[in-house]
Amino acid sequence: MAPRILTITLNPTVDVAADAPAVQPVRKIRTTNESFDPGGGGVNVSRVLQALGGETLALVLAGGVTGHLLAELLTEAGLPHRAIPIHGRTRMSHTVHDLAAGLEYRFVPEGPALEAGEWQAALAALENEAADWVVGSGSLPPGAPADSTPGRRASPPGVGSASSSIPRARRCGRRSMPGARGRSR
Helix, strand or coil: CEEEEEEEEEECCEEEEEEEECCCCCCCCEEEEEEEEEEHHHHHHHHHHHHHEEEEEEEEEHHHHHHHHHHHHHHCCCCCCEECCCCCCCEEEEEEEEEECEEEEEECCCCCCHHHHHHHHHHHHHHHHHCCEEEEEECCCCCCCCCCCCCCCCCCCCCCCCCHHHHHHHHCCCCECCCCCCCCC
């Protein structure tokens, strides 16, 4: 049986991408070939794992209408996920490919501010899911504790760098692997 890999994304995004004939200041720019994809570090890790035939579950913090859209996109992609509700709206990133210049423009908001209870709910959800491996990946939203990066004290067992959390991971029956600090597409 393949190991189950749990990912956690504290600051997921709905990635919106489109082509534009040319990007010009102060002009209304019509786009084509729009796409909407679920994104954020852990979500992207889960998407790759699933494409490679792995068993994965993506834990995401999601809120507002954009959080509902994120969950819908994850469902449409057939990606197993669990949305942890937050008060703020899930962010939306925008990527525009300027066809005339051959350039790509990326606009990535910082994301909604987390409340203390929301951060605690993420930790509780992480502790309540069975997994052989846990990957924490992606940017941190405003309000996330400063020590919540992989391998730090606030990380739950099984999340963090191999050197700092292997003993904790073994105690709780999980393996740990370094989280890839990534960004949205």
